């Protein structure tokens with residue numbers, strides 16, 4: 327079998343960001359203000375610092391206003407909820423993103439639940455999760471929506487295809503399964519208690535791996551010709567003589583490329599799509615707020 331096509335999420339995301347940036351400029355001309363995204367980071371988590379920095383830069387590059395709020399790790403829930411309330415009321419703010427994970431003493435559900443659902447560009451509020459589950463329009467979480475864009479671009483109509491989503495998180499696995507179902511795929515959600523996971527995955531025309539286990543999905547788990555979307559971003563332990571380990575996905579990329587028809591690389595696959603879709607959701611929010 328020939329080598330799989332590499333699905334270039336980085337290039338797709340760059341085009342999406344460019345389109346969103348042009349539309350944001352047009353929005354500003356008619357609305358008299360730029361779309362605004364507020365990002366809240368509590369604490370010093372290294373990966374979160376990198377993500378939040380990248381989101382801020384991408385927001386400005388897409389002709390939008392970025393409002394960054396960095397709070398100390400020991401911030402109490404009342405203070406955080408007061409900030410969310412202030413952002414809900416701020417007309418310059420179209421989207422609010424509270425970076426997860428929050429420090430352990432803060433109740434994530436309570437904080438997400440305090441965000442105005444009309445500004446919940448992450449799509450994590452129960453109202454938006456509920457809308458997705460009953461087929462109403464609302465904000466859809468960025469990573470799964472980005473995966474769907476890559477799948478639609480690659481495969482077109484997904485009707486009747488067998489899709490296996492590995493992972494059942496609220497952020498990726500569950501909304502991903504919902505979106506695939508809405509696209510008329512036959513969907514299985516597999517997880518850590520699934521019996522014969524390789525056998526289940528082998529049925530799939532579409533595999534979406536979102537478990538956070540480095541290189542777990544092997545070539546012999548895949549049906550020849552499958553399309554593989556790898557959401558995992560895992561850092562391996564450093565090799566001798568190097569201070570940082572390699573980034574890998576949840577799929578053993580090199581061997582899987584021998585069996586799959588198409589596969590997203592890590593990095594450069596799904597990762598860049600998340601921020602591009604966040605900007606797209608913020609633009610949609612801005613248009614809704616402008617009436």
Ligand code: GUN
Pocket residue numbers: 423424425426427448468469600
């Ligand atoms: N942490 C990891 N991914 C995300 C995301 O998409 N949104 C938020 N708010 N936090 C995250």
